[in-house]
Amino acid sequence: MHTPIRIELPTLFGMNTVNAYLFLKPEPVLIDCGEQTEQSWKTLNKALAAHHLHINDLAKVIVTHAHVDHIGMAGKIAKESNKTEIWVSEYAYNWATNPQGMNEIRQGVIQEYLKLFPQLEGSPLQQMFNSAYKLMAAAWGDIPPEKIRKFTKDETLHFGQHEWQVIYAPGHCNHQTCFYQPNTQQLLSADMLLAVTPTPVIDVTLEPPYQREKSLHQMIASYQKFAQLEVSTVYPGHYTPFDNHREVITKQLNRITQRKTECLKHIKAGTHDFMALLEKLYGTNFNIPALPMLVGYLDLLASEDLIKAEKTDQGIKYFAV
Known part of the structure; x- marks a missing residue:
């Protein structure tokens, strides 16, 4: 069984690192790519060199979801390489082709929602949101349109000498896809399954008129879908791989129920x-x-x-x- 090579890339945000996964055969393929920062660029190049590879050797970068820590460096990779294609799902395509515009739409929906809570105006929490938005914008490079390839949830992707099923997994965000290999029971889970409960971000609907998604509802539905899979190893978007996916799902669903009950209390x-x-x-x-x-x-x-x-x-x- 060909296991993915985990590359830990530094991130500007609270997770400390983000995982990219490298497959060597039949051609070098990278799953996710980190943020566009000098430190992340150096770390990725060093990791590739350990396997006698350069950026230009990458056939494709396949993005699980369009958050800056997973897609931010895709533009730089595409510009530095003569052949690397950036593969994104039908759900993340608008974010890949127009990140500034989509982020402005999302930011607008968030700000309209936060107006419902006047106490947040000028609060440290809102200042943290504004700072995070600026960091995100600075670490997300544009991808040359001719380098972008779109895949659908019904496609099978070929990498790592296997065929991988695309699984649409909204919850953390509504443009997230994960990749499952049924024969080896490997799951590239992005930010759907983590050792800790992922955050259901304040997201906008996939199409206009853009409104706020009910992300936690989506996350619970995705958990229930993933619990039906037979999985030997989970390769998450953050932290170390694990093999007890149903135990993790049960624990996180119970935590959501517990906190919801506390809120009602x-x-x-x-x-x-x-x-x-x-x-x-x-x-x-x-x-x-x-x-x-x-x-x-x-x-x-x-x-x-x-x-x-x-x-x-x-x-x-x-x-x-």
Whole structure:
């Protein structure tokens, strides 16, 4: 069995590193490629050199999803190489061809949503969001359009001397795909299956009119789909590979249920404000992922008719039904 070669690339964000996976035969193929930074570029070149390869030897870079830590360096690779193609799914294609435009759309939807919570205006959390957005924009290079190839969820991809099924896996984001090899039971899980619960980012719908997705709903559905697969080894987008995918899924689903129940308990006890709920669940030193997680819990509770949201002069308030 040909196992992927894990390359840990540095990232500007909280995960410390992001995984790219190298397959050598029948041609060099890279799954994901990190951010466009000097440190990441040097790390990737050093890793390739360890296998007697250069950037120009890569036949293709296949991107799991269009987040900067997975696609940011694709443009630089494509420009530096005479032959490397950048493969993206039908869901990520708009992000690959127009990253600035799509990020502006997403940022606009996020800002409109955050206006529902006036307490966030000018808060350290909003400042962190703005800083992260600037970092992301600086580390995401444009890909030459002629180097981009689009694949669909119904295709089979050929790399690593095997045929890999494309699995659409929304949740962390709605343009994420994973790759499954049924004979070897290997799963390239991107940010769908991680050792810790991935964040369901505040995302926008795939097509206009762009609206906010209910990402945690999608994540739960994807977990249930992945639990049906027979998997020997998971190769995640961050952290080390693991072999107990159902145990990981069960643990993370239970964690979501637990935190959703805690959220409802606080609302019933009289905590109706979004920022106050954040502090109840995460303390005063919460970071950016805390916000979309709470958004997801509130979405779940509302869809189960356990809470209702009311607009007030102080923003949205949440009450138990």
